[in-house]
Amino acid sequence: MADKQISLPAKLINGGIAGLIGVTCVFPIDLAKTRLQNQQNGQRMYTSMSDCLIKTIRSEGYFGMYRGAAVNLTLVTPEKAIKLAANDFFRHHLSKDGKKLTLLKEMLAGCGAGTCQVIVTTPMEMLKIQLQDAGRIAAQKKLMAAQAQISSSTGAAESVVERRTTATQITRELLRSKGIAGLYKGLGATLLRDVPFSIVYFPLFANLNKLGQKSPDIKAPFYVSFLSGCLAGSTAAVAVNPCDVIKTRLQSLQRGVNEDTYSGILDCARKIWQKEGPMAFLKGAYCRALVIAPLFGIAQVVYFIGIAEFLLDLFPKRRN
Numbered sequence: 001m002a003d004k005q006i007s008l009p010a011k012l013i014n015g016g017i018a019g020l021i022g023v024t025c026v027f028p029i030d031l032a033k034t035r036l037q038n039q040q041n042g043q044r045m046y047t048s049m050s051d052c053l054i055k056t057i058r059s060e061g062y063f064g065m066y067r068g069a070a071v072n073l074t075l076v077t078p079e080k081a082i083k084l085a086a087n088d089f090f091r092h093h094l095s096k097d098g099k100k101l102t103l104l105k106e107m108l109a110g111c112g113a114g115t116c117q118v119i120v121t122t123p124m125e126m127l128k129i130q131l132q133d134a135g136r137i138a139a140q141k142k143l144m145a146a147q148a149q150i151s152s153s154t155g156a157a158e159s160v161v162e163r164r165t166t167a168t169q170i171t172r173e174l175l176r177s178k179g180i181a182g183l184y185k186g187l188g189a190t191l192l193r194d195v196p197f198s199i200v201y202f203p204l205f206a207n208l209n210k211l212g213q214k215s216p217d218i219k220a221p222f223y224v225s226f227l228s229g230c231l232a233g234s235t236a237a238v239a240v241n242p243c244d245v246i247k248t249r250l251q252s253l254q255r256g257v258n259e260d261t262y263s264g265i266l267d268c269a270r271k272i273w274q275k276e277g278p279m280a281f282l283k284g285a286y287c288r289a290l291v292i293a294p295l296f297g298i299a300q301v302v303y304f305i306g307i308a309e310f311l312l313d314l315f316p317k318r319r320n
Contacts, residue, residue: 068131114198
């Protein structure tokens with residue numbers, strides 16, 4: 001984050017505000033990313049991000065692009081707050097007498113932040129993915145039914161109606177059938193994605209942001225922090241995209257017609273490599289970069305402006 005000292009409540013508020021703004025702006029791109037990553041060879045419904053969004057609007061309406069957004073908007077505040085506050089916590093305890101952190105210690109701090117955030121990230125992603133991918137599976141079934149009607153001599157076709165579920169219904173079903181572990185399906189894959197992401201992102205941002213500082217005692221201009229957040233975020237996002245593809249596949253409860261199922265991380269990676277080729281691990285990479293770049297760029301701007309400190313000043317502590 002920016003180099004000024006911020007209280008813990010301010011960090012939590014800043015993280016929440018940045019997350020809410022970012023999710024609202026880029027959620028449709030995240031939906032396209034999920035659908036592109038989940039479709040397998042031979043069952044492709046979409047050819048690109050724009051094709052996915054256009055077809056989603058046509059079949060599900062404008063708000064179809066925001067399926068699952070309520071889950072993110074609800075849980076992104078604690079997720080971002082934990083991530084940002086944890087990174088600052090580890091950086092503080094790894095520094096000695098205010099000395100500059102070495103690159104290794106910056107990476108360790110990022111590792112700690114990524115590990116802490118999965119407490120919220122895993123169930124959030126689990127629920128979001130089911131809601132985001134439901135439209136793709138329904139569209140695939142409708143297409144298969146239409147093809148069956150054309151090839152049928154009777155001309156009769158089975159009507160395919162999508163049964164929409166909510167995050168609450170999915171949560172209840174998972175808790176009833178599998179307990180709390182159901183919400184944490186794909187925990188290992190989430191760690192495999194988020195820990196390396198934080199290891200790359202936080203040190204890269206800190207060093208890029210320093211390039212815009214005229215001196216160590218003067219913070220960088222807000223646009224430098226914004227651009228540093230965008231560049232560091234997009235770089236880290238693309239670097240860990242193979243892990244994100246695996247995580248998305250493992251956390252998907254419903255499968256399309258003739259799509260593979262997976263027993264774990266290694267099984268998923270092996271089947272993707274053998275059946276779809278190495279380029280499949282980069283599915284949705286540019287979508288993920290477009291999602292993460294503004295999300296973390298906005299986070300830096302929120303910190304720079306100091307919205308949280310302004311809000312806290314409106315409600316000063318009562319003196320005895």
